[in-house]
Amino acid sequence: MDWGMKNRLSRIIRPQDGHTVMLAIDHGYFLGPTTGLENPWKTIEPLVPYADCLMPTRGVLRSCIPPELDIPIVLRVSGGTSIVGPELLHEGITVSIDDAIRLNASGLAFSILVGAEYERDTLLAFSEICDMGEEYGIPVLAVTAVGREMVRDAKYLGLASRIAAEIGAHMVKTYYCEGFEKVVEGCPVPVVIAGGKKIPERDALQMAHAALQAGAIGVDMGRNIFQSENPVAMIKAVRAVVHENATAEEAYELFKTESGQQR
Ligand code: R5P
Numbered sequence: 001m002d003w004g005m006k007n008r009l010s011r012i013i014r015p016q017d018g019h020t021v022m023l024a025i026d027h028g029y030f031l032g033p034t035t036g037l038e039n040p041w042k043t044i045e046p047l048v049p050y051a052d053c054l055m056p057t058r059g060v061l062r063s064c065i066p067p068e069l070d071i072p073i074v075l076r077v078s079g080g081t082s083i084v085g086p087e088l089l090h091e092g093i094t095v096s097i098d099d100a101i102r103l104n105a106s107g108l109a110f111s112i113l114v115g116a117e118y119e120r121d122t123l124l125a126f127s128e129i130c131d132m133g134e135e136y137g138i139p140v141l142a143v144t145a146v147g148r149e150m151v152r153d154a155k156y157l158g159l160a161s162r163i164a165a166e167i168g169a170h171m172v173k174t175y176y177c178e179g180f181e182k183v184v185e186g187c188p189v190p191v192v193i194a195g196g197k198k199i200p201e202r203d204a205l206q207m208a209h210a211a212l213q214a215g216a217i218g219v220d221m222g223r224n225i226f227q228s229e230n231p232v233a234m235i236k237a238v239r240a241v242v243h244e245n246a247t248a249e250e251a252y253e254l255f256k257t258e259s260g261q262q263r
Contacts, residue, residue, distance in 0.1 A: 004137030130168030
């Protein structure tokens with residue numbers, strides 16, 4: 001691995017503990033104005049001090065995020081489908097490597113779809129992204145997208161994560177599931193978990209803690225942070241789990257204290 005690749009990876013994953021809190025804010029690329037991200041910068045600004053990196057699309061990056069901001073960007077470079085269209089899980093490449101470099105991306109994020117009709121298309125497009133990343137020393141995060149019909153179990157997520165790593169991902173984002181240690185064990189590159197749909201804060205913190213215990217190096221979390229009743233308190237609590245080895249209960253107490261909700 002060359003110096004540039006290592007340097008960018010060390011911006012995404014904190015070298016002090018090998019963990020990361022990635023803040024996913026790319027949902028609009030297929031969901032439109034997602035609740036909490038209608039005005040992206042209004043939501044993101046107070047969260048930035050507690051995130052290790054941001055994961056936006058180039059549109060939100062260019063139009064909503066000040067270029068002076070000192071935070072690494074993992075740029076969403078796949079898309080082309082929508083929640084209302086017929087082929088949600090048939091994403092292609094949406095950003096050229098030239099533009100990713102112009103935007104000073106520290107990493108590229110691409111969704112693959114294993115086990116569905118367009119598996120081959122997404123995996124081959126992903127391999128192109130890996131080649132581009134290698135050429136310029138930019139790490140690639142594989143997002144293991146899950147179709148509506150698919151079961152989010154260790155067998156399936158382990159398969160998708162391993163395939164992503166075999167093709168060339170430097171990091172994999174997947175979903176937490178029972179037996180998650182099997183997913184991590186079978187994946188030779190660092191694994192982070194997505195949060196998924198909004199769930200109660202205590203449950204989201206328990207999930208993050210369980211994922212870390214099973215070997216994940218952090219989270220790439222969106223809705224469970226920015227749709228929380230108190231997003232700043234929630235990202236601080238997630239951060240405590242990821243970087244301070246807090247238990248889920250300790251983190252939830254922190255959430256309550258930070259949000260001033262002594263219940
Ligand atoms: C989905 O692929 C989007 O890229 C999101 O970034 C991802 O699902 C993580 O966000 P959330 O924690 O809201 O699921």
